[in-house]
Each structure stands twice: as structure tokens, then as C-alpha cells.
Amino acid sequence: MKTFKKIKKPRPGRKLFKIFQKGYTLMELLVTLAIISLLTVTMATLSLGNQDRILESAFNAESRQILYTLLQYQNEAMMDGCRRQVRFQDKSMSILWTKDKVMHQVLVPVNNFSFSGAYTGTNALVLYPQGTVSMAGTVTLTSPSGEVRHITVQLGNGRIYLDEP
Template sequence: MINIVRRINDFKISLQKRKEAKYSKEKSNRAQNGFTIMELMVTLAILSLLTVSMFSINLSGKGKITERAFNEECEKTLYTLLQYQNEAIMDGNYRQVRFLDNGMQISWTKDKVHHIVFIPANTFSYTGSYTKEIALNLYGHGTVSQGGTVNLVSPIGVTRKIIVQLGNGRIYLDEP
């Protein structure tokens, strides 16, 4: 009798092990097969909703994005001028800056080599004291050739000014 009970228990245990092995095999096959159609449909629906919402946000905030890009480029222009002013102070060679229709041109001579760098203006145009004919010179002792303003005019009509002070050579951007 005890023997029969043991055999029944052994049989139950082997059945349990077979069920566990079958379940783990099904689970591993599912992992190998990939995603179900339903999972893919839900994922595509979520992605399409996110795409549509991001696209509509960009359309509604277009003016703000343009204004932000304009302000960032104004600051980039200011920092570029300050960088070349600092380089002129460091190496003692003056830098000549010309404000053209589509960008800013900086030129200088160092060790008998003439350098020209062009920095395009993507979100504004230049007007003001300095033109193609009248250049801003950044001298090696930190001063400038003449004081004045550079107006940075955006396509949406916003204007920012870079102010250049004669005497101390201070260059700064007005507040928006």
C-alpha cells in the first residue's frame, strides 16, 4: 500500500514537472515569435498620436520658435564679436568686422597670413552704423575704431541692437 502511494506521488510529481516544462517551452516559443498584432497596433496608435500632437504644437508655436531662434542668433553674434575682440587683445593683431547683407565677415593678418572668416546670418539682417563700406575695427588694446550700433532685424519685425562704445571698446546686446 505504501508502495502504491509512493508511485502515485511520483506520478503526480512527474506530471507537475511535465506541465512546468511545457509551460516554459510555450513561454520561450512566444519570446522567439515576437510581438502579437495587437501589441503592434497599440504601439503604432500611440506613436501616431504623439506625432500628431508634436506637429500641431510646432504649428501653433511657430512665431515663438522663430523669435527664440532670432534671440539665440543675436547672442551668438554678440559672443562672436567678443571672441574676436579677445583674440585681438591676446595676439595684438586687430580684427576688421564688416556687416554684409547675409552675414558678418571678419578679417585679420597674423604672421603675414591674411585670414577671412564669414559667419552667415540665418534669422536676421544687419542695419546701423556699420555697413559694407564702414568696418568695425577691434584693436589689440581692447578699443574699437568707432562707436555705434548694429541693428539686428528679424523677418517678423523684431529688432535687437548690439551697442559698441567708443573709448573703452565695450560691446553689448540690448535687452529684448
């Protein structure tokens, strides 16, 4: 009678466990920690650079919004024949007008800059129904990071425009 030897089949996971049983040297752990630290510092630096770009983008977008709002109310004054008064406060723009004996006011808040220059304080920009304005001037928009944009209003033709960054 023949006897058969039982052949042990290797288990697929045994090699994996042998690798972990050896462990890591102190040098391997230090190199790994150094690489992780370097990646962390790099990611933090890149995210700070992106945050500056995001704030700059928000400042530019809000500057354009203020310009488009001014142009919209200038156009509405020409369409309905009622003049608009525009005042720039520290963190908002106020538009006042009277139509059919009813006084209207719109307050446009801003988050990314403050106003200075013409039409702040007691001065007001008046947008007439003919498309002209009461006086020429420049409103300075200053972001918290120091970036500056200017909205310029021309007398005569009433052109209102934002300088290019």
C-alpha cells in the same frame, strides 16, 4: 435514464457584435465630426503659436551668437596683438585680420535676421589689441517678422553689448 440538456454557453464576443449591428444615428456621426473638427482647428492654432515662439527663440539665439563672436574676436585681438576688421553684410558678418603676414577671413552666416546701421557697407568696425574700437555705433538686427535687436559698440572702453529683448 436521465437526459441532460445541453446548455449553451454565451460567447464573449457576441455582445460586442450586437452593438455594431445597431449602427449610429446621423446625429451621433455629426457630433463626432464636429468634435474632431474642433480638435483639429485647436491643434493647428496652437502649432502656429509655437512656430512664432520657435522663430523668436532662433532669432534671439542667433543674435547672442553674433555678440559672442564679436567678443571672442575682440579678445583674440588683445591676446595675439593683431587688430580685427569686422563688416556686416546683409546675411553675414565678415572678420578679417593679418597675422604673421598671412591674411585670415572668417565669414559668419546668419539665417534669422539681416543687419543694418553702423559698420555696414564701406564702414568697418576695427577691434584693436588694446581692447578699444575704431568708432562707436549700433548694428540693428531685424528678423523677417519685424523683431529688432541692437548690438551697441562704445568708443573709449570698447564695450560691446546686445540690448535685452
